[in-house]
Amino acid sequence: MATCVKAVRQFTLTRGTPCMVWIPLVKHACAPLILQQQLMKKHWTIKWRKERANKYYKVNLPDFDEVRERDKFTPDEKRIWMKKEGICQPRNFTRPMYISNTNSVFEPYVPPEGDGKASSLSKEGARERFTELKEKGKSYKELRKVRQYEDNFDTTSFAELANNIYIETHNLLQDVKKNENRLLELVTEKAYPEMTFGLDHKTLHWKFVESIEPARVVHIRTNPMITNDNIYAQITVRFHSKQVLALYDRFGRLMYGSEHLVKDVIDYVVFEKHIASLYGSWRIHGKIIPKWLPPREPLLKTYRKPNLNFEEIDNAEEKEKTDKKEEEEEKDEINEAIEKQKKKYNVEIV
Helix, strand or coil, X not given: CCEEEEEEEEECCCCCCEEEEEEEXXXXXXXXXXXXXXXXXXXXXXXXXXHHHCCCCCCCCCCHHHHHHHHCCCHHHHHHHHHHHCXXXXXXXCCCCCXXXXXXXXXXXXXXXXXXXXXXXXXXXXXXXXXXXXXXXXHHHHHHHHHHHCCCCCHHHHHHHHHHHHHHHHHHCCCCCCCHHHHHHHECCCHHHHHHCCHHHCEEEEEEEEEEEEEEEEEXXXXXXXXXXXXXXXXXXXXXXXXXXXXXXXXXXXXXXXEEEEEEEEEEEEEEECCCCCCCCCEEEEEECCCCCCCCCCCCCCCCCCCCCHHHHHHHHHHHHHHHHHHHHHHHHHHHHHHHHHHHHXXXXX
């Protein structure tokens, strides 16, 4: 097979110096194309050449010395440079956060067992008074902290204010959709879903009859959040009153209580205020339910009556009975056949 030698000039990409390569070319159909493809680093077909060229883009590398100098700029120099280059300044998207209320009742008040039933002369009443005296010391200390932000704060006047908020809030609960904005002024964001849960499809009737005992403050606590100056105050007020409560479902059927029955109710309601804020206000934050309280009466719910066809049920029961009888008869027939075979051949069948 005859061979020929051909010189091919190829320029290297690294150093830019041309080099001469002598390649023996064999007279074969595929050999020249393969060797040319390896040396020239080009695709041997012209088709899709434009698309192959578009796969590579020229990248302008940054001047790293300039970047290092730019890092040393002051905020004013950086702002001037960005304005000169026509670059928009980055915005600060960190918005100020405002926490209007806390998410729980800190150090909740523990009501004494038998409250409202035991007299002060009995053992239980004396024990109740003793526990109140123990808690009063800390409450007085927290009261001083509240008066640092509210100079004219008085527990008796606050109890009257709390009583008005308590009555107005429960009256507004009779129509939640209409009074939503006013409710959020009297109730914190934590207590609002707890008080309005399930009232969308129910009807509430509530009435305040009279106070058996005047409302009084029994517990005061303060707690800082994030910083020591950002203080929230929580005051627990005891209400002893006569009320009427009736709850109806969406079908108009009575679920709980009665409109004609007056009951004595003792409530321990927690009021909260962001006292560090100039625009803070006292709002209902929660309700304390003692552990010794007996469980309340269950709600009378209305259920949909299923469409039952009693004839089909009776037929199904009769069919089950007949099927059981047929199975028992088949078993008896099989047992009789087995016994006959035993007697005929005198063989024990296992």
